[in-house]
Amino acid sequence: MKVEKKIFIFALLVTCILILIYKNNINTKDNEMTSKMAESTLTLNNFSDISMSLENLDNTIITVRINSSANDSVIFGEDYIIEAKNGQKWYTLPINKDIMFTSIGYELIKGTSFLWSTDYDILYGKLSPGKYRMIKSFRVEPPQGTPKDYFVSVEFTV
Template identity: 55%
Template sequence: MKKIFIFASIVSFFLILIYRDNINYKDKNDIVPKRSESTLVLNDFNGVTMTVESVVDTKISVLINNSADDPVLFGENYILEVKDGQKWFSLPVNDDIMFTSIAYELEKGSSFPWSTDFEILYSKLPDGHYRIIKGFNIKSQLETHEEYFVSAEFWIL
């Protein structure tokens, strides 16, 4: 009985691996991804800026600068938004995505080069006007749990 259970478990595991792409399959032609209008308040903290250094295929590199009086903390998480007309819209994120829980500390007067492959989180993006948004906290105010957001715009052509 124990051998049958082990054999059935192994077969089930391989079937899941083989057919996992068909589970919860969504035909991209049938479903328009839901997007919501952006409500984030951006660039409201003087001293922290972000500029796009490069966008190559699905990889984006930015430079985060801190000229504020306090060190700031940020992580790997980010948001991409697309501009449609005069409004910005948050892009839907692929299913089953998680971020590594890393905290970067950026001292006053320093810069940090950061990059990511956005295809993992958002798939390949069509041509358009986008912005990347990263949240950060002020190290001396961690007990307030207030998060600020900085953004940088870029184009995919």
């Protein structure tokens, strides 16, 4: 199977999974965040060969640098999640209604980095002042073996 086809399939799969996971948190009123935030249950940053750092936050446009030191191919897409910190716990924010991610896939090889940007206002609207984190999912595909999914995050303040 060609790499491009694998990337496309992965991006499509992740998009479908995220829609299913978070469909109960979809906001029913345009650009309004409801109080129905679910406590985060994701295991983050559990793969030291992938890291993400904040490069820039300009109004609602966030830019991150994704680095890979993994020996195997690392694949990721346009999907992301934003969570808000309340006390010591993180809560997943509901997304705006009728929003989907494009099925674009990116591949990182060992020793490379990728500058990625998004306007979070499209999915989440204007965020209130506070502490947040962006979470992205990644898939590591060894040539021989089972692919594994990981989540990494970067924190930011509005």
